[in-house]
Amino acid sequence: GAGVSQSPSNKVTEKGKDVELRCDPISGHTALYWYRQRLGQGLEFLIYFQGNSAPDKSGLPSDRFSAERTGESVSTLTIQRTQQEDSAVYLCASSLAGGHGELFFGEGSRLTVL
Amino acid sequence: ILNVEQSPQSLHVQEGDSTNFTCSFPSSNFYALHWYRWETAKSPEALFVMTLNGDEKKKGRISATLNTKEGYSYLYIKGSQPEDSATYLCAFDTGNQFYFGTGTSLTVIP
Numbered sequence: 001g002a003g004v005s006q007s008p009s010n011k012v013t014e015k016g017k018d019v020e021l022r023c024d025p026i027s028g029h030t031a032l033y034w035y036r037q038r039l040g041q042g043l044e045f046l047i048y049f050q051g052n053s054a055p056d057k058s059g060l061p062s063d064r065f066s067a068e069r070t071g072e073s074v075s076t077l078t079i080q081r082t083q084q085e086d087s088a089v090y091l092c093a094s095s096l097a098g099g100h101g102e103l104f105f106g107e108g109s110r111l112t113v114l
Numbered sequence: 115i116l117n118v119e120q121s122p123q124s125l126h127v128q129e130g131d132s133t134n135f136t137c138s139f140p141s142s143n144f145y146a147l148h149w150y151r152w153e154t155a156k157s158p159e160a161l162f163v164m165t166l167n168g169d170e171k172k173k174g175r176i177s178a179t180l181n182t183k184e185g186y187s188y189l190y191i192k193g194s195q196p197e198d199s200a201t202y203l204c205a206f207d208t209g210n211q212f213y214f215g216t217g218t219s220l221t222v223i224p
């Protein structure tokens with residue numbers, strides 16, 4: 001596609017429910033990143049994919065968070081048993097190669113956990 | 115976790131004023147320094163990617179400088195316009211990871 005696409009753009013869920021956030025990167029971009037921004041805070045790194053592998057999962061805040069990428073394309077971030085502190089804007093970005101070029105961001109998925 | 119700091123946190127300027135803000139980063143493990151502009155309800159967009167000490171980049175009224183030895187970068191906006199209102203993020207690039215600052219929120223008052 002022309003740009004990085006994320007869905008849903010907005011998600012309101014109840015505490016304890018599972019959510020899936022999807023990212024479609026720019027075609028041909030091998031590197032894919034997930035970040036989140038909680039209210040009043042900066043961009044927080046979650047996970048990075050090079051191809052379908054995740055060499056750096058250090059930012060995942062707990063074992064309730066997982067992510068996968070298939071076909072060196074679409075990535076899904078899954079949050080199980082959501083908590084109120086998971087409320088944030090989740091941003092996906094892709095680049096041609098990990099850490100060697102500018103990041104192209106999606107518009108984000110705003111998650112609100114009630 | 116690498117510490118990337120931006121200052122000021124927020125800034126209000128009058129239309130036509132020039133302004134600048136700072137990004138501080140570690141002097142080790144440096145690969146590149148990125149600047150992004152993040153407008154409300156949009157996605158962050160890259161302004162500059164700088165790799166060499168002493169680099170200066172310019173795009174229209176916006177320019178940036180880089181000092182890797184002392185670990186800082188400045189972003190300058192000349193003759194600010196209301197459309198420049200946004201959050202400006204810097205990112206420290208280690209070659210395989212990006213560490214973002216918390217951003218400088220700029221509001222340009224018409």
